[in-house]
Amino acid sequence: GAGVSQSPSNKVTEKGKDVELRCDPISGHTALYWYRQSLGQGLEFLIYFQGNSAPDKSGLPSDRFSAERTGGSVSTLTIQRTQQEDSAVYLCASSHPGLAGQETQYFGPGTRLLVL
């Protein structure tokens, strides 16, 4: 079946502009995660959704970052007033809740964001 999809694959923006990154999880996966991968910081957790709720937003680096999920499916990560340090690859992952505890997270191809 289809995996996690993300759009756009690449985004170049000017400092100060807002950007929206989209994630389409695997069908039926109720858990959705956003991570960021940058050269300096490695892979970092940003936010976790269970259904449409976000019980863990602890990784969002500032109030310029927000995310929402609608219909228990698609999620949008918004970065307002982008800064050059926001340049990174933004990865989305989804998983299906199971009885065995932690389920495997499957990742999308990422959105490469460059802030000029």
Added chain:
Amino acid sequence: AQKVTQAQTEISVVEKEDVTLDCVYETRDTTYYLFWYKQPPSGELVFLIRRNSFDEQNEISGRYSWNFQKSTSSFNFTITASQVVDSAVYFCALSEARSGSEKLVFGKGTKLTVNP
């Protein structure tokens, strides 16, 4: 706090050599999960294996094997008879059951280059 250390930043081997990627983790939780992901040059994170803290059995899957040792907090990954297609960055990750979100904490990754 949870932490994952992959001390080897880069490894270079010649095809058909065996190679072991090290992973050491820190956690105060008694229930946790360990993962290995592969990130080829294309950029997408590919799931390789998941291990829970109660299962210390080593696992073999084709040329891949994993050695989980709670006594040393290590979860090492061995590739036998390496191939050029194994060239990638490999990430070890940890998730604590008590985190609620099951977010992944990643090591910095080990870049493996397999030369023909």
